[in-house]
Amino acid sequence: KQEVTQIPAALSVPEGENLVLNCSFTDSAIYNLQWFRQDPGKGLTSLLLIQSSQREQTSGRLNASLDKSSGRSTLYIAASQPGDSATYLCAVPLTGANNLFFGTGTRLTVIP
Amino acid sequence: NAGVTQTPKFQVLKTGQSMTLQCAQDMNHEYMSWYRQDPGMGLRLIHYSVGAGITDQGEVPNGYNVSRSTTEDFPLRLLSAAPSQTSVYFCASNGLTGVGYNEQFFGPGTRLTVL
Numbered sequence: 001k002q003e004v005t006q007i008p009a010a011l012s013v014p015e016g017e018n019l020v021l022n023c024s025f026t027d028s029a030i031y032n033l034q035w036f037r038q039d040p041g042k043g044l045t046s047l048l049l050i051q052s053s054q055r056e057q058t059s060g061r062l063n064a065s066l067d068k069s070s071g072r073s074t075l076y077i078a079a080s081q082p083g084d085s086a087t088y089l090c091a092v093p094l095t096g097a098n099n100l101f102f103g104t105g106t107r108l109t110v111i112p
Numbered sequence: 113n114a115g116v117t118q119t120p121k122f123q124v125l126k127t128g129q130s131m132t133l134q135c136a137q138d139m140n141h142e143y144m145s146w147y148r149q150d151p152g153m154g155l156r157l158i159h160y161s162v163g164a165g166i167t168d169q170g171e172v173p174n175g176y177n178v179s180r181s182t183t184e185d186f187p188l189r190l191l192s193a194a195p196s197q198t199s200v201y202f203c204a205s206n207g208l209t210g211v212g213y214n215e216q217f218f219g220p221g222t223r224l225t226v227l
Binding site: 036 | 215221
């Protein structure tokens with residue numbers, strides 16, 4: 001069974017700092033990896049989707065990398081802002097399936 | 113496009129009651145799924161469907177029923193509510209491709225409390 005781990009569980013940084021969120025998974029036979037953002041009491045918003053053939057994907061101040069062989073992905077947030085405060089979740093499907101396995105998330109607080 | 117919509121947003125049930133959580137998508141996606149989110153446990157898959165008339169069980173299917181009569185709708189039924197089903201429920205969809213998987217989109221969630 002696929003297991004997804006996100007470290008740290010919580011992170012607090014001052015505004016303007018660059019930061020890295022980590023995601024690791026046990027089964028490397030994945031199609032892709034997706035990063036989501038979840039605000040308190042809200043649904044999940046897709047941030048980035050990295051296909052298994054890619055090594056990274058960028059959207060604005062966000063950059064996600066994928067290393068299938070080591071079972072790791074990182075989400076890099078540049079010049080953090082208070083509006084970035086949320087819980088960040090990574091999720092992977094297994095090859096041949098569409099079911100997502102989620103990590104428990106990293107709760108990010110950016111202090112003004 | 114409205115994307116993925118869910119109703120109701122909040123619901124309180126008594127133990128033993130039944131209800132249906134509604135989910136609809138207007139993106140013509142083949143794949144739809146239901147997850148529950150519990151503190152400290154992340155999101156777990158309940159049931160999913162790869163197209164109209166086809167459903168299958170996920171990781172935690174007990175106590176739940178689904179059907180898929182149209183591409184757009186994928187309702188989740190609680191047969192006899194139990195306090196252990198207190199959770200936040202999310203519906204999701206994505207379009208199947210030749211590769212097999214695409215970006216998944218989530219609804220806003222239904223917060224259910226069972227007393």
